[in-house]
Amino acid sequence: MKVQNIKINNIPAIIWGEKSDKSYIHVHGKMSCKEHAENFAEIAEKKGYQTLSFDLPEHGERKGSDYRCDIWNGMHDLTVIGNYVFSMWSGVSLFACSLGAYFSLNTYTDRNFMNCLFQSPVLDMEYLIQQMFCWFNVTEEKLCMEKEIPTPVDLLRWDYYQYVKKHPIKKWNIPTSILYGGKDTLQSAEVIQKFVKAHDCKLTISQSSEHPFMQKQDIETVCTWLEENV
Structure with missing residues (x-):
């Protein structure tokens, strides 16, 4: 798979896949990094998308920095990334996981995404x-x-x-699909259902999965969900 390492205003990023006019912004969760977008990028490329992933503050190449991974710095960096991607691709979609979803909900309210995928999102x-x-x-x-x-x-x-x-979070008008683990302890089923109902989202619940979706059977669950929704 074609991989291009770049920096966007000093934010380390990777562009995955062969050239296309469509792309996904990939926002990872806590304790992850831009390289973990590889599996997603492979599925997205088959559907005709490139993927741009990047390191959140205090993650990946940015570990050890005094620049905290908080809502203000997260929103700043997601704005920088959003500006870049929307200037480079004509059709832009969003994938975000866990904390990355919370940052996205605060930053991208008025962005014109084609599609949005949230895995284990922190919505509240x-x-x-x-x-x-x-x-x-x-x-x-x-x-x-x-x-x-x-x-x-x-x-x-x-x-x-x-x-x-x-x-x-009150406003979110982007077509959104959510994958949620039935054993997730960070967000209750009620929190998820309330958001889904308020914003007309498509919800998939994997009853045996925990928040990280890191068990062996979870990998297949995530891949199937991505194949159906990217």
């Missing part, structure tokens, strides 16, 4: 942060006082939590 970050409060015995008051509290999952931040509460 306030719900997830409040889950973390429960898991790690943290209160709003404690977070307000300390401003930042490390946890085994992620760093809880007061400023991030305030942004999330003030910016719930």
